[in-house]
Amino acid sequence: MSVTSIGTSVKRREDKRFLTGKGNYTDDMNRPNQTHAYILRSPHAYAKIAALDVSAAKAAPGVVAIFTGDDMKVGSIPCGWQVHSKDGSPMKEPPHPPLAQGFVRHVGDQVAVIIAETYSEAKDAAELIEIDYHPLPAIADAKKALEPGAPPVWPDVAPDNLCFDWHIGDKAATDAAFEKAKWVAKLDLINNRLIPNAMEPRAAIGDYDVSNDLHTLYTTSQNPHVIRLLMGAFVLGIPESRLRVVAPDVGGGFGSKIFHYAEEAIVTWAAKQIERPVKWTAERSESFMTDAHxxxxxxxxxxxxxxxxxxxxxxxxxxxxxxxxxxxxxxxxxxxxxxxxxxxxxxxxxxxxxxxxxxxxxxxxxxxxxxxxxxxxxxxxxxxxxxxxxxxxxxxxxxxxxxxxxxxxxxxxxxxxxxxxxxxxxxxxxxxxxxxxxxxxxxxxxxxxxxxxxxxxxxxxxxxxxxAPSAVVGSLGARAALYEVGSVRVHPTGSVTVFTGTHSHGQGHETTFAQVVSDQLGIPIESIEIVHGDTDKVPFGMGTYGSRSLAVGGSAIVKAVDKIVAKGKRIAAHLLEAAEADIVFADGKFTVAGTDRSKAFGEIALAAYVPHNYPIETEEPGLEETAFYDPKxxxxxxxxxxxxxxxxxxxxxxxxxxxxxxxxxxxxxxxxxxxxxxxxxxxxxxxxxxxxxxxxxxxxxxxxxxxxxxxxxxxxxxxxxxxxxxxxxxxxxxxxxxxxxxxxxxxxxxxxxxxxxxxxxxxxxxxxxxxxxxxxxxxxxxxxxxxxxxx
Amino acid sequence: MYAFDYTRPTSVADAVATLASDSDATVLAGGMTLIPTLKQRLAQPSQLVDLGALPGLAGIRREGDTLIIGAMTRHADVARSEIVAAALPALAALADGIGDAQVRHRGTIGGSIVNHDPAADYPSAVLGLGATVVTDRRQIAADDFFTGLFATALEEGEIVTEVRFPLPKRAAYVKFPNPASRYAVVGVFVAETGSGVRVAVTGAGPGVFRAGNFEAALTASFTPKAVEGLVWSADDLNSDMHASAGYRAHLIGVLAKRAVATIA
Amino acid sequence: MTTLSVSLTVNGKKVSADVEPRTLLVQLLRENLHLTGTHVGCDTSQCGACTVHVNGDSVKSCTILAAQADGADVRTIEGLAQAGVLHAVQEAFREHHGLQCGFCTPGMVMSSADLLVKNPNPSEHEIRTWLEGNICRCTGYHNIVKAVQHAAQTLRQTAQAAE
Structure with missing residues (x-):
């Protein structure tokens, strides 16, 4: 049997659930005893919060809790990349609290979270919160923000609004080239500001297991491990072992669901405060003013x-x-x-x-x-x-x-x-x-x-x-690595579960990755399941962005399958009483080269899990391999x-x-x-x-x-x-x-x-x-x- | 949405009585504008009086040279009505271009004209054809009906029951949709009616209005050439991030000419 | 808080619920009936992810109150396949890769299915115009339009065969 499916338009395996309304997006999920969060946001582009009174709102029907920046004193949402200016100084890096600490700095900035039995009740109560804003001059245009006297966003951190002044290349050589030019083309242009607008608005559910001190965050993310790392280590101080992040079906990302957002930290933190699950789903108007542009x-x-x-x-x-x-x-x-x-x-x-x-x-x-x-x-x-x-x-x-x-x-x-x-x-x-x-x-x-x-x-x-290559991006200022993980678990009967650190939110990994593995192992696609989006299931991976899933994540899977095949050859050599070097693997069979003696992939899997006749001196039982692939x-x-x-x-x-x-x-x-x-x-x-x-x-x-x-x-x-x-x-x-x-x-x-x-x-x-x-x-x-x- | 009460009267009289007894009540027709408004908490009515169950308010009929459309008739029903297609195809085409398919399955002519959104399509037909708006208590000529931005001549609690369109010799509507909302940036309804040429413009100003200079030119000669080079002043026109007043003024001329071209 | 009792038929089954007057049909479907295939993608009645059929017409279930649907016959994406067999539109979307992330898909499918009832042989232009009320961010619409064209063909052939 030949299972060469690379290069063919295999129909997508994920489609049936999406076409019949059986997808499982974050907002489709509900946890027992769940509460609903509404986030009160700034109507001002820049203002000092002179006074904030939530007492009337707390007494409103259905309200469970209200938290403001005074209640939620946690770490800052971190930036994952540090760029240095021409002069070698690091970029200006202001704090980014999940809930505003005295100032709001853009329309939509989070001011308070209202948690109630229903979303309508939370939203009704929000209207009872009294806030005394002192609006300050604000600016949206980056070019004008650099002009002297422009309103500063961060008066203490970057009074001139300049975050960094970076350069690349050889200025002297370039200037010299212009000296020799016959013609010079010049152009001023604007690359317009865009709003990503994945069709699924962001959503997050925080769940806290009191008896075991375990946090779970269900979120609309392209990279649950990155969220776990950023939120756990930098914002909330929760060790990875006590924090699970699940990104189930996600309705499009286009980059906007890479980033760690305040709401994820808010619901995770609040769930522990009230010891009940907290669910938040963005209204589209919130997406417009909070999803990164x-x-x-x-x-x-x-x-x-x-x-x-x-x-x-x-x-x-x-x-x-x-x-x-x-x-x-x-x-x-x-x-x-x-x-x-x-x-x-x-x-x-x-x-x-x-x-x-x-x-x-x-x-x-x-x-x-x-x-x-x-x-x-x-x-x-x-x-x-x-x-x-x-x-x-x-x-x-x-x-x-x-x-x-x-x-x-x-x-x-x-x-x-x-x-x-x-x-x-x-x-x-x-x-x-x-x-x-x-x-x-x-x-x-x-x-x-x-x-x-x-x-x-x-x-x-x-x-x-x-x-990308971790060492390269690290030298360029990335604060994380960018390898990817693939883990291949062969089950005793020869079916396969593949765990990938990438995340599929429209790209069809469940199909493409299965094609790759099917091709490599010579087994039908139907025998292969692709698992992603859950930090409790998948080893640490970096997620999906920068068109990296197949090139980096797919390569990790290939490497893991290579290990499976290598071990399979050793087992086959034992069973077939041949030298390992004489075993070839093709079309799902381990064969002694030049003979018709072979063992099917499934037989090798079974032997690995029922090691009665097995090279137990040199091989561990089981057939499961993981590879971390860091591209060159x-x-x-x-x-x-x-x-x-x-x-x-x-x-x-x-x-x-x-x-x-x-x-x-x-x-x-x-x-x-x-x-x-x-x-x-x-x-x-x-x-x-x-x-x-x-x-x-x-x-x-x-x-x-x-x-x-x-x-x-x-x-x-x-x-x-x-x-x-x-x-x-x-x-x-x-x-x-x-x-x-x-x-x-x-x-x-x-x-x-x-x-x-x-x-x-x-x-x-x-x-x-x-x-x-x-x-x-x-x-x-x-x-x-x-x-x-x-x- | 803020909380509200909901009633669904089964007679016009009951609906009128409910509205008379509660000045904070609001009529719910198709809801295509009202419900999004409520969802954004931009309105806080005490109750919604849903006209959806009123008998006789939805329907299309022709009486001689008049086309009569019940206030609760949906855009989709006007768009695919054989009666409208035969008697007043410009109106069918207009209805077929309102919002999108799903909106046309809920939105009603009554709701559209009562709301008098300055970018709505229907008001241009009502004004351009010199229609008569019939309410639970009186008849209002189109020229008197639209009084300003989101404003009409209706009294508190007055309910539109039908719109009577006198059939024109010929009529056409051309719209320049806002690429995002698909509302009219400018829409021009041109009609040669029994009482003369009428040109109604929506989208461009604070409400639907008639373009007198275009009417005069087309009265003299109902040809695209007659309106070529005619200018409508940008002075009182809307200006927003989608279209400046000057651009809207220009579009009035372009669309009027195109409307005439389709029927000249 | 006042509540209303609403009764309607959803995917062929009679259902009743007590709801606040401000409850939208989509909330009734998702929250009370747990039919989460119908999605909410915007709050200004434009994206069409919430499209369902009410009395045989596609409507945006985020812009109709549950109370307005009292007595109505509602069909959602969960009720489109019959006896486990995908509707021709669902099948065509699968065959022609008319979906990626799947979020707009239920609305897109319901809207397309309604089109093909009303216009069994739509032109490319008619398909694109009809789908004005449904936004997809993934596909660029190419394969959606192809899928609707093929579904139309399938449905016409089925109808002819039945004659």
Whole structure:
């Protein structure tokens, strides 16, 4: 029997429960004797809490307890990454209490928790809490927050609002490169602030077992072990042995459920105080003002070229909004996840990047699908289009001239990373073909006949994911390691349970990982169960983000299975009375090479657990192995995305009419799932480029606080998407995989905006910031119309 | 939601009496605006008087040159009514574009016009067609009905029972939806009626209004060309993060022209 | 606190409950009846994760009071498969990978099933427009639309075969 399922679109094993309403999300769970928590939040962007009186609320019907910052004196929610400034000084790191300690610093900041028999009662009681806020001047815009006299978020810690001033690359070499330039392309751009909006709002249930002093937290997390570590060690002081964190079915994350949030600590802590379970579920309006936001970068970029259009040097200065507190990965996003990619797919020899990270009175900003790589990719791919304009060299040709050639791999960039593989021209060629780039003029003419402006745009990108080598990230400031664990338990009858430290919240690990193990062990997928999301079941792992699950977590599983196979060979050698070196394992059978003598995988499993005839002198009974896999390098997916838009010049409405993605995500285990990941990422990218925008008022009130104002992509906003692959394998992990979760969101936005700018070229438009809303596009046309008319 | 009482009267008279006896009571029709408002604790009525069980308030019929739609008729029923499709297809199309499918299965014409959300679709049809709003006690001409932002000529406790649309020679509605909420950023209803051309605009201002200069131009010549270059002043129009007043003013012209083009 | 007694049919079974007037249908379903397949994804009636059928029409159960559903016939995602056999829409979503995290899925499936009753042969544009009231953050809608197209085909073939 051959069970080679790698590369086939096995239907997802998790779907049946989701399709029949049998999923088990955190809010679907209820604990015996459970109470309900409502969290009272600040309506002010910045205020001193002069007085706080909960006495009337405590007497309200159904109220069990009310806690404020005065009651909950615990540790600070930690930041997981420390970045140093140019001068070597560490970033400014303000405290982050779960409940406000005298001040609130963004709209939505936690002030008190009201615990009652029902959620309605808790919310009713909250209205009886009297708070005397003394509002203080506040600021939302990171650029303005750096200006002298701007209201400080942390007057004692960072009076100038500067968290750090970081840099990467060789400034002198880069400046020298600009001296030699024939052309310089310049661009100022904004990477718009986004709200992740996984469809499942965050939720958390704290449960406390009094008799055994055991805490359990059920939470909507992408990484339960990380939450256990951060909350247990830093916030609440609970040893891991007394704290279990369970992340059951989770309804999407996109980064926003990586981070340790105050509510998790609040319900865990409160459950012990009242000795009853405490459940909290965010209303969507709370999600808007408490889930960590994404992006929010202002950048200035310059690209120097020689007379052939070859890139000589790149200079980038970015201001990154951190929000009011430093969220778990926040400092890494504009720096090590962003600045290290400034080479992109190009051979630019001299690069210098600077990042000023800034506190504002807004929700913390952290990793959101792509985390740093979309920011850099957008900047680079817009800048290259501007460079094409400046130099007069065709944008496709310009890219080709500067691609890192396939034979240059492994390629050391001037900004720390060493890429292991890629074929950028190959991706581009295939994308040009699949998108019928050559046929665009005819389609443009057809659109024009209908009064529409048509544009085409492309991006050729590379990103670093599969995070990551622990020693490398440790040297860059990460306060944790980033290996992954896989544990394989073979049962006596040969069925297998696999425990992974990654977490599946839409990615289909229960299927993909089972395919990998099925392939490796030669047993049917049905015999394999994948377990994740429970710190009491799974050894310490780091979770799912940065497109790392298969590359790092899958590799750990492969390594664990390797150990199983190795032990199986030793057992088989004993049973078959052959030398271990003569045993080969294939198609689920241990065979003496060159003979028909073999033992099935199940027979070996049984022998391991019923060791009557067994090499007991040298082998322990049982068949269970664990591997911790620490990758040697990041993985480097890349690709080429091509977008076509049609613009209604009368209204400015932009419609994406064609989208083609050719990605190199390494080996594809399940094409159906990979395509789904890419399509989803692309639509998030289209959302960023055309629809989504988090808006704060000048004084830091959140104006886009619901789906009424924050525009999520809907089915009628997007077309079908063409997804294809041009594969080179990752050279350093056993599966050759690179990661596919974020490529869509990374490669897409510049392709869309490049298409919009292309469509608007007749009006002299050279750049448009995201999102290219109808009014923004219409205004751009209006601004140019007199000039166009004069021609 | 704050706590409230709930009643479900079975006659208009009972509903009116309940409302008369409790000034803090609120009418619940389809609930598509009211329930989200209550959920956000933006209103605190003492009780909800649910009109869902009132007999005779839902239904569509044609009497000569008048199309009559009961106040509790759902958007979906208007959208797929053969009577409306034959008599006033512009209204069917308008109803089919309100909110989303699920909203159209609950939302009612009465609820929409009584709420008079400045971005709602129905008020533009009522005003653009010169309809008559019938209540439990009187008839109100469309021109008198909409009095301002979320305001109408209804008295406290007065219940709309039906809307009577005089059938026009031709009519069309074109909407520019807010990409997020799908409410109208601007919606323009154009009709050539027995009493002249009417152009009603929703979404753009503090309430639905008629665009006199467009009406005059179309009266002279009911062609897209007639409104080309016509400008509606941005002075009193809404401005928000989705659309400036100037953009809305521009859209009025674009949409009016497109509406006319579909029926000219 | 005043309570109301409501009686309705849910997935073919008659149920009654005493609820506060402010109880939403989705709360009745999730909290009283433990039918947690119907999800709440927003508080402004837009995401559609809570979509159920009330008297044969898809509605957002977060925007209808339990009291308004008194006497109604309600179907939820738990009641869509019959005798263990997935509905054609459920099957098509599985076959065409129309779901990832699964959170929007119950609403998406219920909304699509309603569409195919009302419009057995929808165009791509009609499918996309109908699904305006359901937000998915994972799939980019590509496979959802494909799934609905295939479910429509399956249902038409089944209907023809029955004729």
């Amino acid at each position: 994404g992006r929010d970068h202002h950048s200035h970029a310059e690209l120097a070229m020689d007379d052939q259009g070859r890139f000589l040097g790149l200079r980038v200065a970015t201001i990154a909004n951190m929000g009011a507190y430093l969220s778990t990965f926040a400092p890494a996003v504009p720096t090590y996840l962003s600045g290290t990619l400034l080479a992109g797919v190009y051979t630019t020899p001299a690069i210098y990047g600077e990042v000023k990270a800034v506190f504002t009175h807004t929700v913390p900003v952290d990793a959101y699908r792509g985390a740093g790589r979309p920011e850099t990719t957008f900047l680079l791919e817009r800048l290259v289009d501007v460079a094409a304009e400046v130099s007069g060299i065709d944008r496709v040709e310009l890219r080709r001239r500067n691609f890192i050639p396939p034979d240059a791999y492994p390629y050391q960039t001037p900004v720390a990373l060493q890429y292991d593989s890629g074929d950028h021209a190959g991706c581009l060629d295939r994308a040009l073909e699949k998108s019928d780039w050559a046929g665009f003029p005819a389609r443009k003419a057809e659109s024009a006949a209908r009064g529409k402006l048509r544009g085409i745009g492309l991006s050729t990108y590379l990103e670093a994911c599969g995070i 390098n990041f993985t480097f997916p890349g690709g080429s995305h091509i977008c076509e838009v049609e613009i209604d010049p009368d209204t400015g409405v932009t419609q994406v009419v064609r989208f083609t993605a050719v990605d190199d995500v390494g080996r594809v285990i399940n094409p159906m799932i990979v395509e789904g990941q890419v399509q989803g990422g692309i639509v998030q990218g289209i959302g960023q480029a055309l629809l989504e925008n988090c808006v704060y008022s000048e004084d830091a009130q959140l104006l886009t606080g619901s789906f009424m104002d924050y525009c999520m992509p809907r089915a009628d906003d997007v077309p079908f998407i063409t997804v294809d692959h041009h594969t080179t394998l990752c050279t350093h992990n056993p599966l050759g995989v690179k990661g596919c979760g974020e490529v869509g969101a990374i490669g897409c936005p510049p392709a869309v905006i490049n298409a919009v700018v292309d469509a608007l070229k007749p009006y002299g438009v050279s750049h448009i910031d995201m999102p290219a809303t109808p009014e923004k596009v219409w205004q751009a046309i209006q601004a140019a119309r007199p000039a166009a008319a004069a021609e």
